Amino acid sequence: xxxxxxxxxxxxxxxxxxxxxxxxxxxxxxxxxxxxxxxxxxxxxxxxxxxxxxxxxxxxxxxxxxxxxxxxxxxxxxxxxxxxxxxxxxxxxxxxxxxxxxxxxxxxxxxxxxxxxxxxxxxxxxxxxxxxxxxxxxxxxxxxxxxxxxxxxxxxxxxxxxxxxxxxxxxxxxxxxxxxxxxxxxxxxxxxxxxxxxxxxxxxxxxxxxxxxxxxxxxxxxxxxxxxxxxxxxxxxxxxxxxxxxxxxxxxxxxxxxxxxxxxxxxxxxxxxxxxxxxxxxxxxxxxxxxxxxxxxxxxxxxxxxxxxxxxxxxxxxxxxxxxxxxxxxxxxxxxxxxxxxxxxxxxxxxxxxxxxxxxxxxxxxxxxxxxxxxxxxxxxxxxxxxxxxxxxxxxxxxxxxxxxxxxxxxxxxxxxxxxxxxxxxxxxxxxxxxxxxxxxxxxxxxxxxxxxxxxxxxxxxxxxxxxxxxxxxxxxxxxxxxxxxxxxxxxxxxxxxxxxxxxxxxxxxxxxxxxxxxxxxxxxxxxxxxxxxxxxxxxxxxxxxxxxxxxxxxxxxxxxxxxxxxxxxxxxxxxxxxxxxxxxxxxxxxxxxxxxxxxxxxxxxxxxxxxxxxxxxxxxxxxxxxxxxxxxx
Numbered sequence: 001x002x003x004x005x006x007x008x009x010x011x012x013x014x015x016x017x018x019x020x021x022x023x024x025x026x027x028x029x030x031x032x033x034x035x036x037x038x039x040x041x042x043x044x045x046x047x048x049x050x051x052x053x054x055x056x057x058x059x060x061x062x063x064x065x066x067x068x069x070x071x072x073x074x075x076x077x078x079x080x081x082x083x084x085x086x087x088x089x090x091x092x093x094x095x096x097x098x099x100x101x102x103x104x105x106x107x108x109x110x111x112x113x114x115x116x117x118x119x120x121x122x123x124x125x126x127x128x129x130x131x132x133x134x135x136x137x138x139x140x141x142x143x144x145x146x147x148x149x150x151x152x153x154x155x156x157x158x159x160x161x162x163x164x165x166x167x168x169x170x171x172x173x174x175x176x177x178x179x180x181x182x183x184x185x186x187x188x189x190x191x192x193x194x195x196x197x198x199x200x201x202x203x204x205x206x207x208x209x210x211x212x213x214x215x216x217x218x219x220x221x222x223x224x225x226x227x228x229x230x231x232x233x234x235x236x237x238x239x240x241x242x243x244x245x246x247x248x249x250x251x252x253x254x255x256x257x258x259x260x261x262x263x264x265x266x267x268x269x270x271x272x273x274x275x276x277x278x279x280x281x282x283x284x285x286x287x288x289x290x291x292x293x294x295x296x297x298x299x300x301x302x303x304x305x306x307x308x309x310x311x312x313x314x315x316x317x318x319x320x321x322x323x324x325x326x327x328x329x330x331x332x333x334x335x336x337x338x339x340x341x342x343x344x345x346x347x348x349x350x351x352x353x354x355x356x357x358x359x360x361x362x363x364x365x366x367x368x369x370x371x372x373x374x375x376x377x378x379x380x381x382x383x384x385x386x387x388x389x390x391x392x393x394x395x396x397x398x399x400x401x402x403x404x405x406x407x408x409x410x411x412x413x414x415x416x417x418x419x420x421x422x423x424x425x426x427x428x429x430x431x432x433x434x435x436x437x438x439x440x441x442x443x444x445x446x447x448x449x450x451x452x453x454x455x456x457x458x459x460x461x462x463x464x465x466x467x468x469x470x471x472x473x474x475x476x477x478x479x480x481x482x483x484x485x486x487x488x489x490x491x492x493x494x495x496x497x498x499x500x501x502x503x504x505x506x507x508x509x510x511x512x513x514x515x516x517x518x519x520x521x522x523x524x525x526x527x528x529x530x531x532x533x534x535x536x537x538x539x540x541x542x543x544x545x546x547x548x549x550x551x552x553x554x555x556x557x558x559x560x561x562x563x564x565x566x567x568x569x570x571x572x573x574x575x576x577x578x579x580x581x582x583x584x585x586x587x588x589x590x591x592x593x594x595x596x597x598x599x600x601x602x603x604x605x606x607x608x609x610x611x612x613x614x615x616x617x618x619x620x621x622x623x624x625x626x627x628x629x630x631x632x633x634x
Contacts, residue, residue: 025074029067031243036066081196085189087511089146089153090130090467092189092304097295098132098155103401103465109161116170117154120177123270126627127460127505129153129180130467133161139289140164140280140339143304144176144185149625151508152180159289163339164280171267171276172306178266181627184259188304196300257319261327268328278329279337281307285321286336396446400458406465407477408440409458410502412447414484414495415440425487432480452611456618459498463505471510478503493540493574493612497619504622516625520587523594527561529580530595533620535567536577537602540612547606555602559594585624592624600631 084095093100101110114131121128129144129152137157146152154176156169164172179185267277284290284307291307302309303317318324325332396412399405411429416422430437450458466474481502485495507514520526538551549566556564584595599620603613609631621628 025071028074029070032070033063033066037062077196078193081193085193086147086513088151088509088513089144089155089185090132090151090509091511092145093132093143093153093155096155096293096297096301097134097136099135100468101131101133102403102468104398112166113156113161113169113173116166116173120170120173120270124177124181124627126152126177126180127501127622128464130464130509131155133158134293134295137293137295138162139292139309140284140287140307141291141293141309142172142176142306143301144179145189145304146180146508147186147189147513148508149180149627150505150622151513152185153509157293159287159339163283163287165340167271167273167276168280168283170271171273171278172280174267174270175263175277175306178263178270179259182259182262182266184263187259191303192301257317260318260324264324264328274328278325278332281321281325281328282332282335282337283339285325287339396443396450396458397461399443400461401465403465403468405439406462407436408443409462410481410498411436411440411484412443413455413458413498414481415444415447416488418488421488425484428483428487429480432476453614455494455611456497456615459501463501466502466506467509474506474510478506491574493577494615496574496578497615500619501622504625517586518588520583520591523559523561523587523591526584526587526591526595527564529583530559530561530598531556531564532567532572532576532580533584534598534602536572537599537613537616538566539569539572540616541603541606541610551602551605554605555598558601559598581620581623584620592626596621596624596626596628600628604631 084091090100101107101114103114105111105114110131110133113133117131118128126149129146132153132155134141134155134157138159139157140159140163142154142156142160144152144154154173156172160169160172179188264277264281268274271277291305291309293305293309298305298309305318307321308318322334396409400409411425415425426437426441429440466477469477481499485491485499491499523530534552534555538548538555541548541551552564552566556562584592587595599617603609603617614631617631618628
């Protein structure tokens with residue numbers, strides 16, 4: 001199952017999930033209607049209505065009123081939860097007590113976590129997600145949250161950092177990345193929203209059954225039996241609500257268990273190291289806390305986590321630990337491992353350093369391969385973190401990791417070569433933040449010494465740091481960024497690339513989600529737009545027209561558009577290119593797969609990828625919300 005097939009399967013699973021949710025709600029409505037009819041039946045005076053019949057209390061008018069009220073309450077409860085979820089994975093992590101880890105953290109365990117997440121993102125061809133730690137939780141657990149690649153976040157407990165070795169932590173993070181790429185994360189978010197209404201009704205019943213509702217009974221009926229019936233009504237609502245919760249948990253378990261097995265297998269394929277994920281599971285079994293979490297919200301969201309938050313519960317969303325371990329280690333002797341309370345000296349030395357160069361070669365080699373059958377990016381060229389940055393620009397790599405200084409890096413990359421335009425840009429920045437403009441002026445010399453191949457590296461490094469800002473800070477900076485881009489009254493391709501990467505990978509973190517339309521299910525419907533995009537890539541990759549035509553024909557052939565004609569250089573404007581990319585992004589997952597495969601072949605056809613090609617195709621993948629697959633494979 002590759003990324004696009006997984007996304008398509010996730011969409012189908014979501015439809016099935018919606019159908020089951022509707023059926024579950026219909027059952028809930030029927031039960032509550034019967035419960036209210038019973039309450040009205042027993043509350044009426046039998047002497048005044050000696051011939052009353054229970055079925056008389058199930059009139060269509062009453063059923064409609066009760067059903068409508070229940071549906072509205074369920075939708076309202078789900079909507080409230082959706083308001084939290086749609087803010088992005090970071091908001092969900094904070095809802096469970098997570099605190100964001102700053103990219104420049106000095107905590108050794110957190111530094112190791114940041115490095116591992118960066119390595120996993122590098123291998124998967126996706127942006128580095130923000131990282132959170134639940135510092136008050138000593139159980140060993142983790143989860144990925146968000147609605148897509150652009151707003152995903154990784155959260156782990158403090159117990160995970162303190163108890164696992166680097167290889168084991170890498171296995172856990174690889175497991176969570178597989179949830180992101182296989183579409184599980186979005187399904188998990190929808191489950192969380194849909195089933196929140198069941199918990200809401202159970203809590204509503206508890207309120208009715210409590211003594212605090214006695215005023216309502218006393219005001220409507222003086223007889224003591226009225227209050228007793230109301231308490232029974234509340235208990236009935238609690239029972240119905242918790243029955244809904246139980247059925248919902250069964251639904252979560254049915255969906256979640258097989259996906260946990262898939263994610264475990266993916267983690268092994270991802271890292272090529274079964275001892276990583278297997279060792280982590282063994283340590284959970286040997287820990288006194290296991291995966292237990294104390295936060296009250298975590299039980300409802302148990303399906304999000306790496307291991308069961310309440311081990312041993314009926315209808316657990318996770319398979320038993322011993323079953324999961326034997327799936328990745330068939331020769332396991334049945335013995336669990338003791339948690340490792342501290343980092344080894346070698347690990348501490350390796351992870352305390354701020355990485356601005358290539359990760360350990362063994363890690364990269366191990367990450368080459370498949371994720372549940374999908375080919376992943378094998379970065380052996382000029383991708384993120386590859387190659388040591390020159391000493392003259394090394395400070396910029398440190399600046400890119402700081403939430404404030406990351407803005408300097410992005411604005412510095414946008415400085416125009418024309419001194420008059422550059423002065424105007426600095427004036428715009430100074431009007432917004434004088435200190436920022438002064439610091440940028442001091443750094444301009446470093447930007448002049450950068451090679452073009454380092455631009456994309458620096459942009460990608462700034463993204464996690466930007467997500468550390470507040471929503472207001474980010475919105476203010478994004479407005480400033482756009483003013484600086486437009487300072488010369490035009491937007492060139494690099495400016496488009498930078499703005500797309502920032503907005504596509506940061507907007508979702510601050511709750512600005514985009515709805516994917518999936519309007520195109522045939523590649524021929526996008527032939528005109530595809531021709532514009534691959535023509536632009538071909539012209540920027542090769543100087544000669546013959547080589548550009550060869551690159552174009554290769555991309556057209558991969559997409560199955562053999563009669564496609566290239567667009568002339570004069571007609572390949574930035575505006576037309578941007579509009580065409582937006583149309584390609586509206587295709588179904590399988591069409592996007594064919595499109596990106598074709599684009600990859602265009603930039604790879606001559607055996608080398610120049611910086612402009614890499615920038616353009618990275619931005620295109622960002623707009624499509626897809627990982628770059630096969631770009632640098634040998």
